[in-house]
Amino acid sequence: MSTKFVIEGLKATIEGKEILKGINLEMKGGEVHAIMGPNGTGKSTLASALMGHPKYEVTEGKVFLDDEDVLEMEVDERARAGLFLAMQYPSEIAGVTNSDFLRSSINARRGEGNEISLIKFIRQMEGKMKELEMNPEFAHRYLNEGFSGGEKKRNEILQMMMLDPKIVVLDEIDSGLDIDALRIVANGVNAMKSEERGFLIITHYQRLLNYITPDYVHVMMQGRIVKSGGPELAERLEAEGYDWIKEELGITDETVGQDA
Amino acid sequence: MTTQTILPVNAEALKALSESKQEPAWLTDSRLAALELAGQLELPKLEKQRIERWNIHSYGEYKESNKLASLDELPEQVAKLVEGSREGGLVIQRNSGTVYASLAPELAAKGVIFTDLETAVKEHADLVKPYLHQALKSDEHAMAALHAAVWNGGVFLYVPKNVEVDVPLQAVMLTDDAEATFAPHVLVVAEANSQITYVDNYVSDSLAAPVTHNGVVEVFAKNGAKVRYASVHQLAGEATDVTFRRAVLDNDASIEWIVGEMNDGDTASDTMSILKGNGSTSDAKIIAVGSGSQKINYTTQAKHFGKSSASQMITRAVMREEAQAIINGITKIEKGATKADGQQTERVLMLSPKARGDANPILLIDEDDVTAGHAASVGQVNREQIYYLMSRGISRSVAESLIIYGFLAPVVSEIPLEGLRDQLQGLVERKLGQ
Numbered sequence: 297m298s299t300k301f302v303i304e305g306l307k308a309t310i311e312g313k314e315i316l317k318g319i320n321l322e323m324k325g326g327e328v329h330a331i332m333g334p335n336g337t338g339k340s341t342l343a344s345a346l347m348g349h350p351k352y353e354v355t356e357g358k359v360f361l362d363d364e365d366v367l368e369m370e371v372d373e374r375a376r377a378g379l380f381l382a383m384q385y386p387s388e389i390a391g392v393t394n395s396d397f398l399r400s401s402i403n404a405r406r407g408e409g410n411e412i413s414l415i416k417f418i419r420q421m422e423g424k425m426k427e428l429e430m431n432p433e434f435a436h437r438y439l440n441e442g443f444s445g446g447e448k449k450r451n452e453i454l455q456m457m458m459l460d461p462k463i464v465v466l467d468e469i470d471s472g473l474d475i476d477a478l479r480i481v482a483n484g485v486n487a488m489k490s491e492e493r494g495f496l497i498i499t500h501y502q503r504l505l506n507y508i509t510p511d512y513v514h515v516m517m518q519g520r521i522v523k524s525g526g527p528e529l530a531e532r533l534e535a536e537g538y539d540w541i542k543e544e545l546g547i548t549d550e551t552v553g554q555d556a
Numbered sequence: 557m558t559t560q561t562i563l564p565v566n567a568e569a570l571k572a573l574s575e576s577k578q579e580p581a582w583l584t585d586s587r588l589a590a591l592e593l594a595g596q597l598e599l600p601k602l603e604k605q606r607i608e609r610w611n612i613h614s615y616g617e618y619k620e621s622n623k624l625a626s627l628d629e630l631p632e633q634v635a636k637l638v639e640g641s642r643e644g645g646l647v648i649q650r651n652s653g654t655v656y657a658s659l660a661p662e663l664a665a666k667g668v669i670f671t672d673l674e675t676a677v678k679e680h681a682d683l684v685k686p687y688l689h690q691a692l693k694s695d696e697h698a699m700a701a702l703h704a705a706v707w708n709g710g711v712f713l714y715v716p717k718n719v720e721v722d723v724p725l726q727a728v729m730l731t732d733d734a735e736a737t738f739a740p741h742v743l744v745v746a747e748a749n750s751q752i753t754y755v756d757n758y759v760s761d762s763l764a765a766p767v768t769h770n771g772v773v774e775v776f777a778k779n780g781a782k783v784r785y786a787s788v789h790q791l792a793g794e795a796t797d798v799t800f801r802r803a804v805l806d807n808d809a810s811i812e813w814i815v816g817e818m819n820d821g822d823t824a825s826d827t828m829s830i831l832k833g834n835g836s837t838s839d840a841k842i843i844a845v846g847s848g849s850q851k852i853n854y855t856t857q858a859k860h861f862g863k864s865s866a867s868q869m870i871t872r873a874v875m876r877e878e879a880q881a882i883i884n885g886i887t888k889i890e891k892g893a894t895k896a897d898g899q900q901t902e903r904v905l906m907l908s909p910k911a912r913g914d915a916n917p918i919l920l921i922d923e924d925d926v927t928a929g930h931a932a933s934v935g936q937v938n939r940e941q942i943y944y945l946m947s948r949g950i951s952r953s954v955a956e957s958l959i960i961y962g963f964l965a966p967v968v969s970e971i972p973l974e975g976l977r978d979q980l981q982g983l984v985e986r987k988l989g990q
Contacts, residue, residue: 347947350939375949387944391962400958401948438962455948 298360299325299378299462306357308345313553315341317519318352318357323512325462326491330505330530331498333516334538336551339498340384342516343467347381348374361463376405378462382452382469389439394451395421397439399457405459424457427487429480445472453484464488465496470504482507502534515541520550563702564615564737567591570705573618583677590694590704600697602824602853603916604882610822610851611796612699614766618708619736620654631761634730637979644723645670649709651736659725666719673710673741683714683725687745691774691802691830699798703739703770710741715750715781718779719732724786724973727756731795734765742773746781746809753784755976763794777809779833786976788816789823790983793848796887797823806835807862814971817873818983828857831865831896840870841967843980845987846879846911854907855884856900860893860926869900872967875911876988884916885930891922898928906936907956907962960988 300359301323310314315338323329333339345352348371359366366374389397398421403411412420421435440448449469456464466485470478485495485508497499497508505513505527513529514521515538523529532540542550543556565573570591574584599607627635630648638646645659647670654672663670669680676684694704711727731738746752758769769791777783783803791797797819803811813827829838840856852875858867869885887898904913917930937959945955961968964984971977 308687349943370952371943371946372949372951375947381947383944383947387938387941389941389945389959389962391965392958397945397948397958400945400950400954404949404951404954459948 299492299494300360301463302360303346304358304360306342306345306359307355308341308352309355310341310352310553314355315352315519315553316345317552319521321514321521323494323496325494326489328489328497328508329512329514330496330510331496331516331521332500332502332530332533333513334500334550336554337516338519338552339500339516340467343381343465343498345463346454347379372404379465380456380459380461380463381465381467382449382456384468384471386440386448386452388441388443390441392439392516393436394439395435398455401455401459415456420458424454427457428454428484446474446477449481450477453481457484457488461466462492463494463496465498467498468500469497470499470501478504479507483553502530505530517541517545517547517550522547562641562765563591563595563612564613565591566707577674578678579674580677580681582681583975586689587705590689590701593695594698594701594705596955597695599699601701601802602882603782603855603884604914605851605853607798607824610764610856612768612770612798614734614768615706615737615739615765615770616735616797617737618652619733620920621650621655624648624655624921627656631730631732633761634728634759636849637728637759638726638758644721645725647672647711647727648730649728649732649740650730651738652708660723662944663721667716668719668721669712669714670725671712673712673743674708676712679713680712683710683745684743686778687743687774689774691776691804692772692800700772700800703741703772703966706737706770707739707741707772708737711743711756713744713752713754715746715752718749719747719749720751721753724753724755727754729756729758729771730761731767731769731791732763734763734794738767739905741771744775744783744785746775746777746783747910748778751782753973755786755973756788758787758789758791758797760792760795763792765794767795769795769797770798771797772801774800775803775811775927777803777805777811779809781806781809782917783810784812784814784972786814786971786973788818788976788983790818791821793820795821797821797825799825801825801827803829803838805829805831805833805836805838805862808835809833810837811839813838813839813840813842814844814976816980816983817842817852818987820848820850822851824853826855826857828859829867831858831860831862831867834862834864835905836862836865838867840869841970842986843964843967844871844881845984846873846875846881847877847987847989848879849877850879852879852881854881855886857886858888860887860889860896860898863893863902864894864895865893866897867899870967871902872964873903874905874907874963874988875913876907878908878910880912882914882916884918885932886918886919886920887928887930889926889928894925896923896926899930900928901931903932903963904934905960906934907960957988
């Protein structure tokens, strides 16, 4: 059965302020969806709410991954169910090496008694790191500590590759990347495309979509998806910006939950 | 108001005991003078805690310890500790006295002395007398005086000039009889250009009543000597542990302190290096886990007198449940100690809202031409970090332990002795209730 991911009427607040005002989205394995929109329209909140960040409170709605409501799950259960979020600002954790962390993550998914052998793990990790043109030394560095912005993003993609998730959410994976790093990250994502896996790419630049072609493009404003279309929508946004959508919909301030 | 220290023994009994053990007259006199001081001096002042409220009066009385016929007579956990680590030398104290002492013949042949201090005062008085109670003088405070009066068993380690010992020498201090005085004194003398690693463990077994451990460590490192001193305290909740460690460093001498504070009872420890000589160096690493309702006071100090002397002090402590910790670092650079460098870091990670931690970095600098630095932090497990780890499928409890071990790792990973590193790892796990 191909993966199915359905967001139904998702509303979420942060510190009492409503940021997501009813998100509806359906995607299947093999599809790439892009969520675009200017800053402050709720895109990253969507990513965090899906993963279960403690700062966000979901007030309404359901999110199904293969008919299971992930909102009923703890953060780690969501991950083990197959949801992966490549974060915009990954945490730095001193004292925990990248490879220990990755192995713990993989073993958490595989479950007790079915742990990956050390040799197999190292071989896999080294292979993937090579694909991402990462310095092998990063395996032994403390998790994200002292990594540059681009190195952190590559490390997120490395985790995605190693964990083999069903639904991948990429939150502004392109921010802070130079053109070479962008190409490497995009290649990593493209290499992971499969019929069993769906991608939700959150970005406010079109440029990532030059490397990863989306099947569907959604525009977010004021905490909602206000327009959806195919790849041609992204191209028009690149050429004309967001103003025409605002005009079409009569929106003056596209942001949400921000104090003027 | 002066708090009168309650003395656990009177002069007559102390004199009689010293004589019955056939101690030299100078030692008997030293004990008696110290006892008199103990009645006059104040207790040591602990930063933000009151030691007079702790159980510091359970000295019990001197009880003779029977020598071990074989190591099989040791409690299982002690036997485990010394397993496979006897090649260099081993001294075991049980309650008031030494029960076992051995030293590899090839080390003895080089002039190394490793025995209990009570034996050493008789057989090597010329080597002991000039140093005993000189790093921590008995007139410093009431605890020091009382220790000098009642100390028992102990360790004497002497390394002659130019002798490098490459296997660690080990000692175990065991308290398993709450009625017996437990006050070991460790004295290390490393002559010029010698090298030594010494490791000790303070352990307890089935204590039926409260015990006070009043212990002192004195290290003298002569010109160019290198001493590595590792100490792990894992006494049960019945024991109150007050320990003073002092090292006096001559020119180009160095000391490396590695201390694991894993007690379950109230603990005050003070680890100080006196960098007397030019070019002397001190490196102190302390890792600690507090639990239950422990009251804890850890101080590390470096006193610089020598030019171009360098000190480094790192403490990392994890506090869980209702443990309360005060962690002090004191770097003192005296006038004339030009080009000295003193660095210190104290970090406390709190795992429960009821745990308390307080880190106090103190720099006291009376010389202009120096470098010094400090960093301190007290914090709780970071929620964002837990979220990040969990978002990769790791359970909350595993995520927490990864973060805790990660917090201690920068110190633990620097411990040069593999066996000790593993032992500390195991103790941390036990203290964290895993």
